[in-house]
Amino acid sequence: MLLCMRTTIEISDTLFRKAKSRAAEEGVTLREIVERALRGHLEPAASRKPGYRLRWRTERGRLRPGVDLADRDVLFDLMEGR
Numbered sequence: 001m002l003l004c005m006r007t008t009i010e011i012s013d014t015l016f017r018k019a020k021s022r023a024a025e026e027g028v029t030l031r032e033i034v035e036r037a038l039r040g041h042l043e044p045a046a047s048r049k050p051g052y053r054l055r056w057r058t059e060r061g062r063l064r065p066g067v068d069l070a071d072r073d074v075l076f077d078l079m080e081g082r
Contacts, residue, residue: 011019023033068074 019033019037020030023030026033063069064078067078
């Protein structure tokens with residue numbers, strides 16, 4: 001047996017219209033839209049889809065002749081092409 005809790009919530013008119021419109025587009029009830037949104041918000045972060053993952057890429061390099069990493073003024077001049 002499926003138990004449901006009946007409740008009243010207050011949401012902004014704009015949000016209500018967007019949710020109602022989405023429900024109509026998808027051919028589902030407003031209740032289904034609200035339940036999906038709540039489930040998505042309440043599920044543990046570990047079970048959510050992973051977001052963007054930055055992958056570091058390293059390159060081999062070497063210092064240009066005459067570069068002193070301890071002298072920032074010279075570094076800035078080199079970077080700016082002076």
